[in-house]
Every structure is written in C-alpha cells, then in structure tokens.
Amino acid sequence: MVSSSYSNLLDLATGAADQGPAPAALGALRRRLPSVVTTPGLMEDSPASPSTPSPAPRPRTIVVANHLPIRAHRPASPEEPWTFSWDEDSLLRHLQKSSSSPSMEFIYIGCLREDVSVPEQDAVAQALLDSYNCVPAFLPADTAARYYHGFCKQHLWPLFHYMLPLSPDLGGRFDRLLWQAYVSANKVFADKVLEVINPDDDFVWVHDYHLMVLPTFLRKRFNRIKLGFFLHSPFPSSEIYKTLPVREELLRALLNSDLIGFHTFDYARHFLSCCGRMLGLPYESKRGHICLEYYGRTVSIKILPVGVYMEQLNAVLALPETEAKVAELMETYTGNGRVVMLGVDDMDIFKGISLKLLAMEELLGQHPEWRGKLVLVQVANPARGRGKDVAGVQEETYAMVKRINEAYGAPGYEPVVLIDQPLQFYERVAYYVIAEVCLVTAVRDGMNLIPYEYVASRQGNDKLDRILRLCKPEEKKSMLVVSEFIGCSPSLSGAIRVNPWNIEAVADAMECALVLPEKEKNLRHDKHYRYVEKHDVGYWANSFLQDLERTCKDHSNRRCWGIGFGLRFRVVSLDLSFRKLAMEHIVQAYRRSKTRAILLDYDGTLMPQAINKSPTAKSVQILNSLCQDQRNAVFLCSGFKRCTLDEWFPAENLGMAAEHGYFMRAEEGRGMGDLHPTRRLQLDADCKAGDGALHRDDGRFDHRGEGHRARLELRGRGPRLRVMPGQGARRPPRERAHQRAGVREEHRALRRS
Template identity: 50%
Template sequence: MGGFGGSYHNLSALADGDVSMIPDGRQCLEEGGPLAFTLSRLGRTKISRSSLDNVPGEDSKERVVIVANQLPLRAKRSQDDSSWDFEWDDDALIAQAKEGMPADTIVLYLGCLSVEIDPRDEESVQDVLVQEFNCVPVFLGKELKERYYKGFCKLQLWPLFHYNLPLSPLSTGRFNPDMWQAYVKANKAFADRLVEFVSVEDDFVWIHDYHLLVLPSLLRRRLNKVRCGLFLHSPFPSSEIFRTFPKREDVLRSLLNADLLGFHTFDYARHFLSCCSRMLGLEHVTSRGSIMIEYYGRNVGIKIMPTGVRPERFLAGFAWDEFKWRRGELLHQFEGKTVMMGIDDMDVFKGIELKLQALERLLQQHAEWRGRLVLVQICNPARSSGRDIQELREEVIRCTERINAKFGSAQYKPIILIERSVPLYEKIAYYSVAECVVVTALRDGMNLVPYEYIVSRQGPDGTVTPEERNSMLVVSEFVGCSPSLSGAIRVNPWSLEAVSDGMYACIKMPLADRMLRHEKHWRYVSRHTVSFWAQSYLRDLKSFTEKHSDFKCYALGLGLDSFRMVALDKNFRKLEFSVLQHMYNSSRNRVFLLDYDGTLVTQSSI
C-alpha cells in the first residue's frame, strides 16, 4: 500500500501511471525515506511506530489514532518549576471515546497542548507524553497557534458554521487570506506528524471537528490508502450560508477525501449533501441504510450519530465528599424555592441574555413566583476574545442586575450569576437540586448539558427516592440534542414568549408527568452513551475502508481546490500512447465513436 511522498519522482510516477515507483510510506519511515518528517530544526526526534506500540499487554496490531486540536490532558508546572506535570482530562469527549473500543485496540492521541512549551523542553515533553500517555504532541509555536486557532477557527469558521455572516465592513470575521494560510499550515503540521508513524495497513485515523477540515486532503496526498474519518462536532450551515465562504471548494473536497464523515443530526448532514450538490455537482445515494457520495471512484460514507455522555462519571460523583458537602449547602440555600439552571460558555451563540429576559417576562406575568423561583446561570469563561464577547458579558451583567433589582430583595435574588468554570462535583450538585434546565442556544452542535442533567437527576440506585427521579428541560430547537429529547419542551430561543411559557410549563407540570418524561430521557441517555457513539462510528469506518486494497489510487491536482484521489480497479491498466499509435497505424478499418453527455456510456466520476 503506497504512500505519496511528494517528490518529483513520485509526481512523474503518478503521471506515467507507475505506482511501483512510489515508495511505501511505512518503509520510508523505517529507512528514513522521503516521507519522514524532519524535526531537527525543533530539536525533536521523530515518532516511530515501534515507539508507540510498547503498551503492556497489547498484542493487537490494530490502532486508532484520535486527532483533535487539543490533547485530552491537563498540564501544570511541577512544584519546583523545573518541568511539566500532566494528567488525563477525564471530562474530554475524545478521552472517553476510547471506552467504546475493543480491549485489544491501541488508542493514540495526536493534538496540541493547552499550554505553551519552551522549544528547549519540547523533546523531553514529547518523550513523557508518548511513553506515559500514548499522546503525540503537535508543537505549532505561539504565533502560528494564535493565528490558526484564535484567528481563523474562532473568528471565521466558528461564526460561519453558526450562521453568522460578517456583513459589517468592520467585522473581524471577514475572510483573511493570511489567516487561511495559517490554518492550512497548522493542518499541515498535523499531517506531518501523522505521516511519521501511521501505517495504512493497521491504523485508523479519526479526525475531530472544524479545526482540521483540510487535514484529510493533506494526509491522503501522502498516504493515499489511509483509513481516515472525520466527525464534525459543530453545526454544518445551509448551502446559502456556506456558499459565501471563499474557500468553500477547498473545504468540501478535503472533507470528501475522508472515508467517513460524521454529523450529529440529519439536518447537518443534509446541509453538507446540499453543498456538495450545488457547488461540486455531486449527488448522494443510499444503500442498505447508508448514505454515500461517490467521489472519483471512492464511496464516502455519511454517518449521522449524536454523541452522548459517560453516565458512570456523573453517578460516581454522588459518593464524593465534596459533592455531599456542596449539595447540602445548596439544599439549605434554596430551601423552599424552585431552582432552574443553565450552564453555557460566554459565547454570543448561547443565547444567555435571551434566557434572562425570558425569566424577567415570567416573573412579570406570574407574580406568585416572585421570591420562589431562582435561576442559577453558570457562565464558563469565553473560548475566544473580541468586542462581541465583551459586549455580551456587559449585557448579561446588566440584565442580571436589572432583574434582581426589580424582583429581588435583601433575602432573595431571582438570578444567581456564576462567572467561572465549576468543578465536576459542584456541577453535579447544582444539577441534582435543579428541577429544570434551560438551554436557549441560538446555534449549537450538540450541547450535552441536558444529558448531564438527566444523569445527575437519576442518581445511583439507593441514593434517591423514585419521586426524586424527575426532571424537566426547556431546550432550543436549534441545538443538536433537541431531536433526541422527545420529552423536552422545545422552544424558539428568539421568542421570549415561547421561552417564558416553556419555563412556566416546566415549573407547573405535575410530578407524575415530570417522572414519566425523565424516565423516557434516562432510557435514551443511558443507552446512547459516548462509548456507544465511538463504537458505532468506528464500526462504520472499518466497513467503508475494508476494500481499500482492491483499488489502485492516483493523486490528481495540486491545490486544495483541485486535489482528489482517483480510485481505480486493481486490474486497471494505463493506456500507453505508443501502443495505441501502433495499433492505429497497422489497422485497415477504423471506427470513431464520439460520446456526448452519456449517450453511449453512463457518466462516471472519471
């Protein structure tokens, strides 16, 4: 199985149809061939496959390489400030995904660290991460990381995928070619690291989210039979929105160079298929329940599979002393009151200010709930910066102060605003005392807050009474989890009346109805876990890549907007001009058959 090294000789071999001239990627790595990525300028050694296979008790050759913008690790300086200490971030979704994989599968992670590492320490940090955590770090450097993540991902891709177009000339979200180049350069750094150790025979590469949209093309150009999938955790916008993006073809063609594309909902997948149809002229087909796009001889699968949570993680928290102490405090603090709750990032797409205004309307229309109803709004720190984030924070604080002044007293505040990340034990404690969770996001990929809340209200067996196992949800119809929660009250977050009425319906709902809805939600959440999601995705990835060895692959095109991997039958033979010329000159009768628009043969991808 050959990889494409990118040298002049390899390009010549492709042009001549001679794949035997292209060196095998794995052999090149072992022998220091052209596929090996030189890291000498950074003082780092290359990652070899053997260095990542030394996992005690593992004798399987099959590996899954999970690629994400950030590794699922927490980092801090050691007590003497001489080195870095690392630990797993058990709350990270990609860290939990490995639980859905067979026990004999080796799981590797590749991504950036959340902290900046001095170039002099990169080699030692890499050694620790590889040996102790099976993590391969990508060191981008501070300037490139800023331009790639905060510049392009957060200021341009994130708004685009959430239906926010930069209509104002002063908008920071307008397309910036320099930022795009930084994005491509960062994706190339990920591809360079993967090429160091990935084996096309034994490994599956699973890429995550919008930070790495062009990685499939960059990777397949060099490892043409790599088994590669990508799961998008954000919404995918409608074609009317996506067509405004100047690099739309680059992104679409790169995504189609993956073998399996995953989306949380049917709507997101439908929008992607519509973009492929309108901008690339590609139509999808369905076969045995699967959705596929034929792209230059390859079948690209479309997977619709919402992710879930790890219930055991939240249920175990009920035994923690910190949880018991904090829950006791909250029960005392909110005695005699009905608690509603919201947890959101400080982000313009979360609809926090609309949630507060809806509560204001509820208290205005239903005076009997003044002094009895409390909304606890937890705002996690913003993941990006800018004028819009600052204005949002100021508006949230203004709304909170106005509503508390209007309906509150010295002993009662209708809104408790918490501007910090809360530890897991405290989050579970708040969930356990809240009778309703409100999600008013204007756009969101999935949003797992309702799932976490349902698990926390279920509690471990023997710790809660049957009557305490009840919950209610007010959920925006624009979030990915909404279709899965049939018992939730779905609302249009732009309608303050709808959100306010939804809140009121929740707090007035009889206990028996809340218990029935909770039971329905618990059955779904407990079955559709993050492990189930990962297992299902990887099963389909294996299915869509099992016939890779049956094809000859040819790379055509150089730029992201034109590169594609053409897959032909393994018995395909390139028609040589000299042979054709000889046969033509030596023949006595000649017939010319000219085809137009599929009149003689059906149209194909080639």
C-alpha cells in the same frame, strides 16, 4: 522527541538511507516496517522474511484533535519537570475507556493548552508519549494565534453558526493570512500523524472544524489511509456556506476522508447540498448508508449524535464531595419552598444567555406568584474565544442580572444567581441534582450535552435520594426546556422545544415546565434517561469506528492515483483490473480492424468549452477524413439544433443526433428528420385516430378541445408544450385543471414513445 517522518522509514526499508538506530519514542509506537511503495498509488508487501511471521498487530486508532485530553501543570521553577493529568471533562478521554474492543490502542495527537518553550518541548513530548500515549503538536505562537483565534474563531466558528461577516465587528472581511496560518497548522498536525502511523493497519479519526484540511495532507501521503472525520459543530446551509471564499478547498479536503460524521440529519443534509451545488456531486444510498462517489472513492456519511460518559457521571455522583455539595446547595437555594431552574452555558454570543434572562424577566412579570419562589441559577463558563463580542456579552449579562434582581428581588431573595467562575465537575453535577428544570436557549449549537448530563444527574443514587428526600423511584423527575436550534433537541422527544428568539413563548414554556403534573415529569424523565443511558459516548464511538472499518475494508482491492496540487489534491480509485489504455495500442487496433464505430460528443469533447461554439476548420477536416473511410461508422451527438448541425457538418457519411437525440440522421441520408422514427410513427397513429385530438402542422402538433388548445412545438433546442385558451365557454377551474393534466399526460406519452 518524536522527530523522524514516515518517509524516513521508507528510506530505511529500501536501503536508500544510512542504517541507524530509530528514536526510542518512535520505536515504542511502531510495530513493524510498513509495506514498500513500488508502484505509484499501489502498496505491495516487501519480500517475505524466512523467519517465523510475527503475530497480528494490535489494532490502533490515532485520534487527532485541536487539544489533547491532557491538563498540563507548569513547574514552579525551571529545574522542576512538567506534570500532567488526564482532562476528565474531555470527550476524547473517554474513547478508550468506552471502547468495545479492549485490545484497541488509542494514540492522541493535539496541542497543549499551556505554552511550552522550545528548549522544554523534547522533554515534554517524551513524557507525554511514555505515560499517556499522547503526541503533542507544538505551534509557533504567531501561527497558533492566527490559526485558532484568527481563522477558526473569526471565520469558521461564526459562519458555521450562521453569522455572516457583514462588518468588521462581526468577524471582519476574509483575511488570506489567517487562512494560510490555518493550513500551516494543519500541516504540523499531519507531520505528527506521519511520525506514528502504520497506514496498513491504523485508523485515523480527525475531530472538528479546526482540522478540516488535514485529510488532504494525509491522503496525499498515503492514498489508502483509513481516515474518518467527525464535525462537532453545525454545518450551515448552502446559502450561508457558499459565502466562504475557500468553500471548495474545505469541501474537497473533507471528501479526502473515508467517513464523515455529523450529529444530526440537518447538518449532513446541508453538507450534501453543498457538495451537490458547488462540486456537482450527487449522493446515493447504498445498503442503508448515505454515500458520495468522489473520483472512484466511496465517501460515507455518518449521522449519530454523541453521548455522555455514564461511568464517569455515576462515579462523580457517588463522591462524598458531591453529596456534601448537594446538601449545601439544598440549604442555600431550596429553603422556604423555592424552586431552582438551572442554566449552564459558555459566555458566548451563540449560547443565548441574554435571551434566557429576558424570558426569566417576562415570566416574573407575567406570573407574580413565582416571585420569591423561583430562582434561576446561571452558570457562565469562561468563553473559549476572545474579542469585542465576548466582552459585549459579559457586559450585557451583568447588566440584565442586576436589573432583574433590582426589579423582582427582596431581602434574602435574588431571582437570578450568576456564577461566572469555573466549577469543578462534581460541583456542576451538584447543581444538576437540585434543579427542577434545565433551560438551554442557545441560538445555534452543534450538540450541547448539558441536557444529557442533567438527566443522568437527576437519576442520582440512593444516598442523593435521601438528601433530596425522595422516598420512591417514581418521584425521580426532570424537565427540559431546550432550543430547537441545538443538536440534541431531536433526540429529546419529551423536552419542551422553544424558539429562543420568541421571549414570550420561552417564558410560557418555563412556566409550563414548572406546573406540569408530577406523574408527567416522571414519565418524561424516565424516557430521557433510558435514551441517554443507552446512547452514551461508547455507543457513539464504537458505531463510528465500526462504520469506518466497513468503509475501508475494500482499500486493498483498489488501484489509487493521486492527482492535483495543493488543497485540490484528490485520489482516483479504480478496480485492480483497470489498466490505462495506451495510445499505441489504440493505433494498432484501429489499423487492424475491418469495421469501426466511432461515437463522438460535441461540446466539451470534439470542441472545448468556449463562447464560440462553431467547429474549427481542422475539426471539420478530421471528421471528413474519418467519414471518407468506408470502414468507419461515425456518429455525432449534440444538444444543438438540427439546422445548426446541418450547417456545420455537411458530410454525407456522418450520422448525427440533434437536441440530445430528439432528431436523428443516419449516415446514408442527407438532412435531419423531424423525429426519431418510433416517435414519428406514434404521432402519425394518433393523428389518424380521427377524434380531432392531434393535428400535425409543420413541426407542430396541436391538441384542440372544448375551451382550450395545446400546442407541442418541435422547434428550437427541444420540444415545448403551450396550453392556450380557445373559443367557447370557460370551464370551471377544477375541470380546466383536469384538462391540462390530460394534455400533459399525452405529452409525456409522446416523450416516452
């Protein structure tokens, strides 16, 4: 079993530990000893070996997710070994197959879906590493339950899908023990990454909300790790997200990544809004890429929806089992001119199965001509979570199916067919092939690849065309009715988008999809298929890894310092030429200089943030001593009123700027002037214009015109513009608007002067 941590390798490299043979499993993954840490935050190469340099290492990507793309099969008896196979339904399984770099090596880290006893864990880990390049993370049973079914499914999953914990039945109040289990589980994943990583060359790609604090643990160990994170679920708006008690910890943890990916622009926009409102971090565009500056590090934002693995779909479509299943389903459902409408969803509260059934009931009630002709096949996959809400969804679904079939069914005809058992992939593809319409009514979903799989399956092949009795390519068609709240909706421009909560609108969309002209159906299908074929999982993965490499290319040109404790850890990144200014150097330079300019801010610099803003006697004494030195030019800038600063700092040789520079006082004068000299000259010129537009009166500038008077007051914390109705006839609303616009323009001109 892989057991040695990366820190042990550093000890071996520096001779701080006893020499011994490295574990065989770790040796298979490690190509060479890493660089040696000689300066905190700086990685420096170890002395060159006199031998011939080794060839360039093979590029590697370490993929970290909650579950490995592996199916584990428990042995029938304790003496027999575990057996494993690839999970072909897993998205992560297709990353290596679709990689544009054949030399890229992928290492997978995650949990198994089966519980493995402690005595068996070493053998299981060794077998997975040798045969599948997978490193399993084994969590204690209690930690795993609290981590996945507790914090992930009771807190993060509902909140990210816009469900607030308003009552114990809807997730309950925040449980600090579940949060601690979540952090502990992420630490276990981090330890597994540290066992196999070579930080100088490897890329790490973390997936989904289960591992949102993992970037902090990895960045804390290796300041310049090449780290990407992709969120496969929605990211809620800031108004929803800010209700999470650990909101800042999760945001700061994600910002320890180099690249953060989202499926849609809306999800990325919500994340950026949260960073701006809760952390005060603005974003900017650099050469077409959205970026955040976080303590000197550039964190890039990637927006790209994931796709399906087209090679797998085409291979499944060509299977004899698929052809036989399609023929069977055609005979079962499409006889007597019946039309099949398909829904494939998890038995989950957010998938909108009940809303879909209500729309089907509405359609059959409003359009009797479809009774006996339309069949809705609803495939309900087992729920991934557990709890009262899942049981409630199941009970509600069964009751609604029974009610609809009793109301609109007939001998030999059921309008709704519910399949609530797991289907193999080829069986699901067969249902895609026979369906005229695919219906997705999820109330919130991160991406949902069901429409993509449906479109690709409807393209079919020659053998399936013969089974479907299609003679020409122009007869290939597909129709999509999708919720506007799922991630794939913006990418499918030919789909009929609906609000799943509007039952009547969904029923109308279903009827529209059925009666649309065949030519229109073919055009929409062709458009969708071209998009799905081009933007497959390979396109998505290669684009993300290319952007990750671009984002991390300047890591070696930066100096890094880690600061903060726990989940508030972050890395300060500075240019290589940066050097910390030592206090003794400042003192020496101060003593040697003949003239000195000392520029000071007040609130937060000269005085700490506090309720009592007045300076202390010690601060005033220090300022006075600085001002008494003829070689010093001391200037203080503040947002306070000029009268307040005059009262606090009576020193004659102190220059001040009140109200953020709107009023200024030079060091050789006493008292604060009305305005900066350039502004005063501009106002005086306007007052002398003689047109009666501006009149100066004790800090006020009045603009008098027909029917109105505008006053610009230069008192208080800043200038204020007031527009007051004057005497005279009232002007029409449009003319009054023009007058106000003119006054505002004059005010802006004054501010710019």
